Amino acid sequence: MQEKKDKGKITRRKFLAGLAVCTSALALPIGGANASTWEEYFRQHFKRLDKDELDTILKNMEKELSEKYRKAVTVKATPPMENVVFGYALDLSRCIGCRRCVYACVKENNLSRTPQIHWINVLEFEKGNKKWQYLEHSNRYYNPEDVPQKGHFYVPVQCQQCKKPPCIKVCPVKATWQEPDGIVVVDYNWCIGCRFCMAACPYGARSFNWAKPYIPKEEFNPSMHYLGNRPQYKGVVGKCTFCIQRSREGRYTACVEACPVGARKFGNLLDPKSEIRYILEQLTVFRLKEGLDTNPKFFYFFSMGSPVKS
Amino acid sequence: MEGLKGIIRTLVTGSRAYKLWLTLLFALISVAIVLLYKQSDQGLIVTNMRDPVSWGWYIANFTFLVGVAAAAVVLVVPAYLYHHEGIKDIVLLGEIMAISAVSMCLIFVTIDMGSPERFWHLIPKIGIFNFPQSILAWDVFVLNLYLFLNLFLVTYGLYKMYTDKPYNKKLIWPLILFSIPAAISIHTVTAFIYVGLPSRPFWNAAILAPRFIASAFCSGPALMLILFQVIRKTTRFEVSDRALFKVGEIITYAMSLNLFFLISELYKEHYIETAHIASVEYLWSGLHGHNQLVPWIWTALAFNLTAFLLLLIPKTRMKLSTLNLACILIFAGVYIEKGMGLVFPGFIPSTLGEIYDYFPNALELWISLGVWAAGMLIFTVLAKIAIAIKTGELKAAGK
Numbered sequence: 001m002q003e004k005k006d007k008g009k010i011t012r013r014k015f016l017a018g019l020a021v022c023t024s025a026l027a028l029p030i031g032g033a034n035a036s037t038w039e040e041y042f043r044q045h046f047k048r049l050d051k052d053e054l055d056t057i058l059k060n061m062e063k064e065l066s067e068k069y070r071k072a073v074t075v076k077a078t079p080p081m082e083n084v085v086f087g088y089a090l091d092l093s094r095c096i097g098c099r100r101c102v103y104a105c106v107k108e109n110n111l112s113r114t115p116q117i118h119w120i121n122v123l124e125f126e127k128g129n130k131k132w133q134y135l136e137h138s139n140r141y142y143n144p145e146d147v148p149q150k151g152h153f154y155v156p157v158q159c160q161q162c163k164k165p166p167c168i169k170v171c172p173v174k175a176t177w178q179e180p181d182g183i184v185v186v187d188y189n190w191c192i193g194c195r196f197c198m199a200a201c202p203y204g205a206r207s208f209n210w211a212k213p214y215i216p217k218e219e220f221n222p223s224m225h226y227l228g229n230r231p232q233y234k235g236v237v238g239k240c241t242f243c244i245q246r247s248r249e250g251r252y253t254a255c256v257e258a259c260p261v262g263a264r265k266f267g268n269l270l271d272p273k274s275e276i277r278y279i280l281e282q283l284t285v286f287r288l289k290e291g292l293d294t295n296p297k298f299f300y301f302f303s304m305g306s307p308v309k310s
Numbered sequence: 311m312e313g314l315k316g317i318i319r320t321l322v323t324g325s326r327a328y329k330l331w332l333t334l335l336f337a338l339i340s341v342a343i344v345l346l347y348k349q350s351d352q353g354l355i356v357t358n359m360r361d362p363v364s365w366g367w368y369i370a371n372f373t374f375l376v377g378v379a380a381a382a383v384v385l386v387v388p389a390y391l392y393h394h395e396g397i398k399d400i401v402l403l404g405e406i407m408a409i410s411a412v413s414m415c416l417i418f419v420t421i422d423m424g425s426p427e428r429f430w431h432l433i434p435k436i437g438i439f440n441f442p443q444s445i446l447a448w449d450v451f452v453l454n455l456y457l458f459l460n461l462f463l464v465t466y467g468l469y470k471m472y473t474d475k476p477y478n479k480k481l482i483w484p485l486i487l488f489s490i491p492a493a494i495s496i497h498t499v500t501a502f503i504y505v506g507l508p509s510r511p512f513w514n515a516a517i518l519a520p521r522f523i524a525s526a527f528c529s530g531p532a533l534m535l536i537l538f539q540v541i542r543k544t545t546r547f548e549v550s551d552r553a554l555f556k557v558g559e560i561i562t563y564a565m566s567l568n569l570f571f572l573i574s575e576l577y578k579e580h581y582i583e584t585a586h587i588a589s590v591e592y593l594w595s596g597l598h599g600h601n602q603l604v605p606w607i608w609t610a611l612a613f614n615l616t617a618f619l620l621l622l623i624p625k626t627r628m629k630l631s632t633l634n635l636a637c638i639l640i641f642a643g644v645y646i647e648k649g650m651g652l653v654f655p656g657f658i659p660s661t662l663g664e665i666y667d668y669f670p671n672a673l674e675l676w677i678s679l680g681v682w683a684a685g686m687l688i689f690t691v692l693a694k695i696a697i698a699i700k701t702g703e704l705k706a707a708g709k
Contacts, residue, residue: 140662
């Protein structure tokens, strides 16, 4: 409601911009601040930008990134599709722990290589471990010659796109919110880096840019979404967006495409004929940490019986 | 103008020890500023914090200092509600301590932010202040409210004293009364930041806020007792033993509650152990061989217990040497308990079960020391002015 009301008020916006100029004189380094730095500094929250402002921002961003990475960059802000809520299901009996999804995600989403940021974490457990849901029995840093390792099973975890996300509620500036298609997004230009959302997330799904992200030019993905895989900044939080730049164009996420064993299923929860709906209705699924009632749209299932028994 | 000159004169004149103290504070602040430049240039990667433990030493200090700030109320209540004359004389210093502590809190939160230059995003209307959903927004609100409340009370009181005019009781009395729930609220809301996170079972406990308050009423007054004696020794400002012993008595009650809440907490975790005990284990006995916090927390407990015994026995409570020992032990004990003992284990093991043995690095320690120096500087400056006015060294012309 607030955001809608604000869109009409240009006079106040101008007043606020003026006010911001005054206050920010203190906050910004004097040298080296050019026009785009100022625009970026005073840019409003994504939901408060009108169409013209957003178009200009996207165009400028495309120009800047094209020059920097020497590729024809497109930055879109594709809105959610009508009657679509995305859901995900992961087949634990197929996952071999190869981490191809992890690296496909890094590449697709322009995540920092140094320091390394992963939006997917694959946990390795020993088979027969009855306490595997005590997650400290897992190993996130397994590094064998071959996978799957004998006597082990693997549980990949990424943003569970909760219907009741604790991360959103705690954000002091509403820099993160849930879109109508169920995707929880972050405005990298609005996040103040307080990391309260990371403390609130029960799934370790949020990553902080502890340093300036480094993305090698030759691996840069030029096809981007403002709320998704555009390069992030030092000092802000990022997270899996179900590859919003792909999913909103009707494509599979990068992790789904990369999975060599077909363990990853993705689709529209509102479409009764979708594969995801078939899995939810025909197989037994479970979600992580159900006791917290976060109501994730990320499900786990076993298509071939529990690998714990094998 | 005349008054400003007087204030400056008061601040620049002082004993050798006073000047040495200021030099030390400025030196520590300078070191911190240089390191903060490095931190803002390279990012928080220069700290030891990482994704699994995303808050560390800065937030631990913030949490502890909120308690110190809240403790001014320990003086306000006996002074104004019970008309304890000895404490009435020192309540001003308690409020100055609150100002210094809240200032440190705000600095600690700011330097912990990844993008502090975007602070304007928090300003309602211009930015977006997620109130009342985000408990952090509440905290920003109550901390600033408490800061301005105390700033007003101190400057108003000093100004009236300076010009030798009577207080407007109708204005001051409601504000003093209001400062009592305000002090409780800053600590409650800060505790609720942690309590409101079911993802972290270690913090998601109803006992947390009451225990925060209890330990705050130990550590804050303990620090006050020491500072009052320093002031009494180095200036003409008088603090009666009676007032000191009264504060000592209040600390005794608070520590008994703090220990009682600790027992309640440990009972709940241990009687029938569940998966949620992992962080408690990490803190008190070590988890899967990771036990770096164990010696710290047992030291803290030993300090608190020893201090409690010293305070419980009237003979040692009413003797300055043992009272001071108790205060030092309590300050150190609660600093460990509310700082690293509360913040670090909440993140260990992480929500995905990773055990990352976070401990602050040298940069974090030096920067934090600098923030403490800044707080001490605020206290020194305000207290120096207040004492000069109170002892009559500084007063309006013609009075």
